[in-house]
Amino acid sequence: MSTAFLAHLRAELDGLRGAGLYKSERVITTPQGATVKTADGREVINLCANNYLGLSSHPAVIEAAHEALRTHGYGMSSVRFICGTQDLHKALEARIARFVGCEDAILYAAAFDANGGLFEPLLGEQDAVISDELNHASIIDGIRLCKAQRWRYRHNDMADLERCLAEAKAQGARFTLVFTDGVFSMDGTIAQLDAMRALCDRHGALLGIDECHATGFMGATGRGTHEHRGVFGKIDIITGTFGKALGGASGGFTAARREVVELLRQRSRPYLFSNTLMPAIAGASIAVLDLLEASTALRDKLADNTAYFRGAISRAGFDIKPGEHPIVPIMVYDASKAQQLASRLLELGVYVVGFFFPVVPKGQARIRVQMSAVHDRRHLEPAVKAFAQAGRELGIAK
Numbered sequence: 055m056s057t058a059f060l061a062h063l064r065a066e067l068d069g070l071r072g073a074g075l076y077k078s079e080r081v082i083t084t085p086q087g088a089t090v091k092t093a094d095g096r097e098v099i100n101l102c103a104n105n106y107l108g109l110s111s112h113p114a115v116i117e118a119a120h121e122a123l124r125t126h127g128y129g130m131s132s133v134r135f136i137c138g139t140q141d142l143h144k145a146l147e148a149r150i151a152r153f154v155g156c157e158d159a160i161l162y163a164a165a166f167d168a169n170g171g172l173f174e175p176l177l178g179e180q181d182a183v184i185s186d187e188l189n190h191a192s193i194i195d196g197i198r199l200c201k202a203q204r205w206r207y208r209h210n211d212m213a214d215l216e217r218c219l220a221e222a223k224a225q226g227a228r229f230t231l232v233f234t235d236g237v238f239s240m241d242g243t244i245a246q247l248d249a250m251r252a253l254c255d256r257h258g259a260l261l262g263i264d265e266c267h268a269t270g271f272m273g274a275t276g277r278g279t280h281e282h283r284g285v286f287g288k289i290d291i292i293t294g295t296f297g298k299a300l301g302g303a304s305g306g307f308t309a310a311r312r313e314v315v316e317l318l319r320q321r322s323r324p325y326l327f328s329n330t331l332m333p334a335i336a337g338a339s340i341a342v343l344d345l346l347e348a349s350t351a352l353r354d355k356l357a358d359n360t361a362y363f364r365g366a367i368s369r370a371g372f373d374i375k376p377g378e379h380p381i382v383p384i385m386v387y388d389a390s391k392a393q394q395l396a397s398r399l400l401e402l403g404v405y406v407v408g409f410f411f412p413v414v415p416k417g418q419a420r421i422r423v424q425m426s427a428v429h430d431r432r433h434l435e436p437a438v439k440a441f442a443q444a445g446r447e448l449g450i451a452k
């Protein structure tokens with residue numbers, strides 16, 4: 055490889071380090087859980103996984119994966135339309151569609167692919183797509199790949215969304231799709247889907263949501279943000295992941311009316327040109343939906359843990375973004391303080407991560423804590439104590 059090219063790459067990497075933007079990966083040697091072991095052998099309380107329902111290492115899920123391995127093999131070595139569609143894949147599509155309240159669903163290797171392959175097959179240059187300015191990177195990329203005219207509204211700002219809807223109509227858009235994260239991952243903000251549905255209806259627009267931080271636990275029976283906001287069954291397109299609350303392995307889906315899913319199977323490039331989901335993931339994901347449809351115990355425990363932790367960490371003197379989502383942003387504001395707090399907490403046995411610019415706006419650095427149903431008070435109480443101690447030491451907690 056040319057030395058000039060390598061020198062260029064090293065300069066880029068040095069630039070990232072110099073700007074404090076370099077991401078290092080911490081090595082874990084255990085399954086995902088309430089606690090994990092780091093490479094140095096220490097056991098720490100894990101407060102930064104998307105393991106909302108504690109299903110990443112749940113015995114019933116692991117057993118279902120083993121069973122699917124035994125009955126359906128390890129891999130399919132095929133895309134879906136050649137010889138990569140098993141009964142398990144069809145069953146999971148039907149089950150996830152029903153769970154989120156849609157007619158049909160299509161599986162992808164990841165939600166990133168579900169979003170990446172969503173817009174281009176459905177919308178042409180006569181159409182419009184309107185998105186929240188803080189939407190996930192995969193939505194932004196998916197929209198870039200389609201020819202529709204684009205509008206962006208200010209984050210969670212319904213008046214600005216209405217402006218975009220009116221402008222798209224004035225420009226003569228044939229079809230208009232409004233698309234938003236159901237829950238925004240940095241703040242735990244819950245999209246105002248009831249207001250959005252009403253606005254979209256008034257302007258004849260379609261409404262789509264990305265439910266990666268919602269499916270399985272938002273709403274009274276965990277169906278998602280639409281259930282939480284009272285518009286279950288009224289969302290036109292839903293994308294989501296199996297890589298967070300629903301077992302946390304990998305895989306994504308798009309759920310919608312039959313015609314939408316049928317056209318995606320014909321035209322969606324990440325679906326057509328990428329390998330089918332591992333059978334063990336399909337089998338285990340079905341077991342996850344069995345668990346969630348049989349009982350709301352896990353989402354109820356998650357809600358209880360969230361309410362406890364939000365109260366306790368506020369009482370310990372920390373400033374948090376208010377809300378009810380298991381994402382609890384603990385505001386530190388200063389980027390280096392956020393990193394110091396995360397390091398000190400790790401020494402004290404609590405694994406959390408600091409987020410700072412450009413992931414969040416400048417001066418808005420934070421520790422993003424995520425609750426899980428796998429946590430008990432015996433994890434959360436010492437975690438709050440450690441926060442209180444580290445916060446005092448660093449002059450962060452009031």
Ligand SMILES: *Cc1c(COP(=O)(O)O)cnc(C)c1O
Binds near residue numbers: 296
């Ligand atoms: C995590 C996430 C994704 C990507 O999900 P994967 O299945 O891991 O690709 C997409 N959208 C949002 C909002 C996410 O949080």
